[in-house]
Amino acid sequence: MVSILPLKLSAASAHMHGKRLLGPVSLTLGQNGLTVVIGPNGAGKTTLLRLMHGLQRCSGGALSWAVPAAEARQRQAFVFQAPIMMRRRVIDSLAYPLRLRGIGKGEARAMARASAARFGLADLLESRAPLLSGGEKQKLSLARALIIAPEVLFLDEPCANLDGRATREIETLLLCERARGTRIVMSTHDMGQARRLAQEVIFMHKGVVHESGAAEPFFAAPDTPEAAAFINGDIVE
Amino acid sequence: MNLGWKTLIAAGLLASAGQAETMRMAVTTSFYNSGLSEILLPEIKLELGFDVELIVVGTGQALRLGAAGDVDAILVHARAAEEAFVSAGFGTHRREIMYNDFIFVGPPDDPAKLAEAKTAIAALQSIAMAEAPFVSRGDDSGTNKKELALWGEAGIAPEGAWYRAAGAGMGATLNTASGMNAYAFSDRASWLNFGNKGELSLLFAGDPALFNQYAYIPVNPARWPHVKNDLAMQLETWLTSEKAAGLINAYTIDGEQLFIFNATQ
Amino acid sequence: MSGYSEGFWGAWRLIFTFDPELYEIIFLSLQVTVSAVIIASVIGLPLGAWLAVNRFWLRRYVIAVLNALMGLPPVVVGLFVYMALSRAGPLGGFGLLFSPAAMIIAQVIIITPLIASLSHQSIRDLWAEYHDLLISMNATRAQRIRALLWDGRRALLTATLAGFGRAIGEVGAIMIVGGNIEHVTRALTTAIALETGRGNFAFAMGLGLVLIVLAIIINLAIHIIGKTERASTW
Ligand SMILES: Nc1ncnc2c1ncn2[C@@H]1O[C@H](COP(=O)(O)OP(=O)(O)OP(=O)(O)O)[C@@H](O)[C@H]1O
Numbered sequence: 001m002v003s004i005l006p007l008k009l010s011a012a013s014a015h016m017h018g019k020r021l022l023g024p025v026s027l028t029l030g031q032n033g034l035t036v037v038i039g040p041n042g043a044g045k046t047t048l049l050r051l052m053h054g055l056q057r058c059s060g061g062a063l064s065w066a067v068p069a070a071e072a073r074q075r076q077a078f079v080f081q082a083p084i085m086m087r088r089r090v091i092d093s094l095a096y097p098l099r100l101r102g103i104g105k106g107e108a109r110a111m112a113r114a115s116a117a118r119f120g121l122a123d124l125l126e127s128r129a130p131l132l133s134g135g136e137k138q139k140l141s142l143a144r145a146l147i148i149a150p151e152v153l154f155l156d157e158p159c160a161n162l163d164g165r166a167t168r169e170i171e172t173l174l175l176c177e178r179a180r181g182t183r184i185v186m187s188t189h190d191m192g193q194a195r196r197l198a199q200e201v202i203f204m205h206k207g208v209v210h211e212s213g214a215a216e217p218f219f220a221a222p223d224t225p226e227a228a229a230f231i232n233g234d235i236v237e
Numbered sequence: 238m239n240l241g242w243k244t245l246i247a248a249g250l251l252a253s254a255g256q257a258e259t260m261r262m263a264v265t266t267s268f269y270n271s272g273l274s275e276i277l278l279p280e281i282k283l284e285l286g287f288d289v290e291l292i293v294v295g296t297g298q299a300l301r302l303g304a305a306g307d308v309d310a311i312l313v314h315a316r317a318a319e320e321a322f323v324s325a326g327f328g329t330h331r332r333e334i335m336y337n338d339f340i341f342v343g344p345p346d347d348p349a350k351l352a353e354a355k356t357a358i359a360a361l362q363s364i365a366m367a368e369a370p371f372v373s374r375g376d377d378s379g380t381n382k383k384e385l386a387l388w389g390e391a392g393i394a395p396e397g398a399w400y401r402a403a404g405a406g407m408g409a410t411l412n413t414a415s416g417m418n419a420y421a422f423s424d425r426a427s428w429l430n431f432g433n434k435g436e437l438s439l440l441f442a443g444d445p446a447l448f449n450q451y452a453y454i455p456v457n458p459a460r461w462p463h464v465k466n467d468l469a470m471q472l473e474t475w476l477t478s479e480k481a482a483g484l485i486n487a488y489t490i491d492g493e494q495l496f497i498f499n500a501t502q
Numbered sequence: 503m504s505g506y507s508e509g510f511w512g513a514w515r516l517i518f519t520f521d522p523e524l525y526e527i528i529f530l531s532l533q534v535t536v537s538a539v540i541i542a543s544v545i546g547l548p549l550g551a552w553l554a555v556n557r558f559w560l561r562r563y564v565i566a567v568l569n570a571l572m573g574l575p576p577v578v579v580g581l582f583v584y585m586a587l588s589r590a591g592p593l594g595g596f597g598l599l600f601s602p603a604a605m606i607i608a609q610v611i612i613i614t615p616l617i618a619s620l621s622h623q624s625i626r627d628l629w630a631e632y633h634d635l636l637i638s639m640n641a642t643r644a645q646r647i648r649a650l651l652w653d654g655r656r657a658l659l660t661a662t663l664a665g666f667g668r669a670i671g672e673v674g675a676i677m678i679v680g681g682n683i684e685h686v687t688r689a690l691t692t693a694i695a696l697e698t699g700r701g702n703f704a705f706a707m708g709l710g711l712v713l714i715v716l717a718i719i720i721n722l723a724i725h726i727i728g729k730t731e732r733a734s735t736w
C-alpha cells in the first residue's frame with residue numbers, strides 16, 4: 001500500500017470570521033518519526049493539527065497528501081485535548097470506529113477486547129465511557145484512535161490534566177506505537193515530555209511556524225530568542 | 238413488540254372503516270342531554286339493524302355539518318333556519334317529529350317574582366325590571382335563538398351587568414346559573430337531566446309560546462352523493478312510526494313526560 | 503361541598519367497579535394518543551436530528567416556525583383539520599371526519615412540532631459534543647444521525663413523553679374533528695367536557711382522576727429519565 005505521507009503544507013492558512021488563526025505555514029511531514037508541536041497558549045498548535053487532519057478548512061495556500069484527500073482521511077486518527085466520550089459503554093465506544101467501517105459486531109467487539117487489554121482497560125469494558133476518570137478517558141481516546149491502525153496519529157495535548165504516572169503510561173504506549181511505524185504528530189505544554197518523545201519539533205508563535213527542525217539541536221541551541229525563552233520557561237512576547 | 242405497535246396504529250386508523258352499517262346524525266345538545274337517544278338508539282339498532290352515530294352540537298353547527306355533507310341527517314329545533322336549509326337544497330325535506338318545551342329556572346327566593354308571571358313575555362319583563370342576574374347561553378343555539386326572539390317580543394334589549402351571555406352549551410349555562418344563583422332559560426329535558434341543580438328550581442313553564450318543535454331533515458343526496466340517504470329514509474320512517482310514538486311519549490324523568498310526539502303520517 | 507365529595511367518591515366507585523363505559527373511553531384515548539405519538543415521533547425525531555446536523559439557510563426559519571407551531575392553540579388545528587376533512591373540504595373524499603383517524607391526524611399536527619423542537623434542542627447539544635469526533639472518524643451523514651438518535655435516546659424519549667402529555671390532555675381539536683361520538687370517538691377529555699356540561703360530575707371526575715393519574719405517571723417518567731440523563735449516566 002502506498003503511504004499517505006508526505007504531507008505538504010505550502011503557505012497554508014486558516015481564517016475564522018475574517019480573523020487569521022494560522023499561517024501562512026509551509027512545512028513537510030516526512031515518512032517517519034514523532035513530531036512535537038510546542039508554543040505558548042493561543043500560538044495556533046491546535047489549529048495546525050486540525051488543519052492537517054482536515055477538521056479545519058484551509059482558507060489560503062494548499063495542503064496535500066501523497067494520495068487523494070478522501071483516501072488520506074481514512075488512514076489517520078485524532079485524539080482531542082478534551083476527550084470526547086460517546087454515551088456508550090467502553091467496549092461499544094472502542095468498537096464504534098470499526099462498526100463505521102462496516103466491520104461486523106462480533107469481530108468489532110473481539111478487536112475492542114484485544115485493544116482494551118493492551119491499553120489496560122480490560123476491567124472497564126462494561127463501564128460507561130462518560131463516567132471514566134480523566135486518565136482512563138485519555139487512554140480510551142488513544143485506544144479508540146489506534147483501533148483502526150492509522151498511519152498518522154494526531155494528538156492534541158494528550159497528557160494535559162494527567163498525573164505523572166498516567167502521563168508515563170501514555171508516553172510508553174506512544175513510543176510503542178512509534179516503534180510500529182505509526183507517524184505521530186502531537187502538541188504538548190510539557191517540555192520534559194517534548195524532550196523525551198520528540199524526534200522533530202515545530203515551535204509555533206503568533207500563528208506561524210517560528211522555528212522547526214530535529215529535536216536534539218533544537219533543545220540544545222534554538223535559533224530564535226523566542227524559542228530559547230519558551231523552552232527555558234520564560235514569558236514569550 | 239414491534240408488531241404490537243403496528244397493529245395499534247392500524248387499529249387506530251381503521252377503527253372507523255371497520256363498521257359497515259352506520260349513519261351519522263347531527264343532533265342538538267338539548268336533545269342529547271334529555272337522554273331520549275339512549276332509549277331510541279338501541280331500538281333502532283334492533284329493528285333497523287344499523288348504528289346511528291350522534292354528533293352532538295349546537296343547532297347552528299348541526300346545520301353547517303349537514304350543508305357540508307358531513308352527516309346524513311339532522312335533528313334540530315329552529316324552524317326558520319331549518320326551512321332556509323331545505324330551500325337552499327341542503328336537505329330533501331323537513332319532517333316534524335315531536336316537541337318539548339322551554340322553561341325558566343332560578344333561585345328559590347325568586348326576586349323577580351317569576352312564579353307569579355302569566356306569560357313568558359311577562360316573565361322576561363319582570364326579570365329585566367328587577368335587573369335580576371340572568372345567564373343566557375349566548376351561543377347561537379336553537380335555545381339561544383328562541384330566548385332572543387322572546388326578548389324581542391317583550392320589547393327589551395337585554396343588556397347590563399345582570400345579563401350574562403355564557404357562550405356555552407345548556408349544561409355549562411345551567412352550571413353557571415347554579416353557581417351564581419341566577420335565572421336561566423332552558424329546555425325541560427336538559428333541566429330534568431341536569432345533575433347539579435344546586436338551589437335552582439323550575440319557576441315558570443306552560444306558555445304555548447315556549448313550545449319547542451323538533452324536526453328531522455335528511456341531507457340531500459343530489460348535493461352529496463356519498464350520504465346514506467337510504468338509511469336516513471329508513472330512520473325517518475321509524476321515527477314517525479307508532480313504535481317511536483310510544484317510546485317518545487312514555488319517556489319520563491322523575492315522573493315527568495319530556496316529549497310529545499306529533500309527527501303526521 | 504357535598505356535591506364535591508359525592509362526585510369524588512362516585513368517581514372512585516366507577517374506577518374500581520371497572521365501569522365498562524369508563525374503560526372504553528380510557529382505551530380509546532390511549533389508542534388515539536399512542537398512535538399519534540408514534541406517528542409524530544417517526545416524523546418529529548428524525549426531523550429534529552436532521553435540523554440539528556444540517557446547516558442550510560432556511561434552517562433558522564424552519565426552527566422558528568416549529569417553535570411558533572408548538573404554541574398553536576389546538577382548537578385552531580382542530581378547525582383546520584375539520585375544514586380539510588369535511589366532505590366539502592379538499593380531503594373530504596376519504597370520509598375520515600368523525601373517526602379516530604381524524605383525531606389521530608389532529609393530534610399528530612399538534613404534537614409533531616413539539617417533539618421535533620424538543621428533540622432538535624437535545625440533539626443539537628449532543629451534536630456539539632460529538633461533532634469533531636464523528637467528523638474525524640469520517641462518519642457519513644446517515645451514520646451521524648443514527649449515532650445521535652441512538653445516544654440521545656433518553657432525551658428523545660423525554661420529548662416523546664412530553665408529546666404524549668400534551669396529546670392525552672387535549673380537548674379542543676379532537677372534539678371538533680372526532681365529534682365526541684359515543685363508543686366511536688369519545689375520549690377522556692371530550693367525555694369530561696360533555697359530562698360536566700350535563701352536570702354529571704361523578705362520571706366527569708372519574709375520568710378526570712384517570713387523566714390526572716396518567717399525567718402524573720408521564721411527568722414522573724419524564725422527571726426520572728431527565729434526572730438520570732443529567733447525572734450523565736445516560
Ligand atoms: N473557532 C475559533 N474562532 C475564533 N478564534 C479561534 C477559533 N479557534 C481558535 N481561535 C483562535 O485562534 C488562535 C489559536 O488557537 P489554538 O487553539 O490553535 O491555540 P493553541 O496553540 O492550541 O493554544 P493552547 O495552548 O491554549 O491550546 C487563538 O488566538 C484562538 O483564540
Ligand SMILES: [Mg+2]
Nearest residue numbers: 045046081156
Ligand atoms: Mg490547543
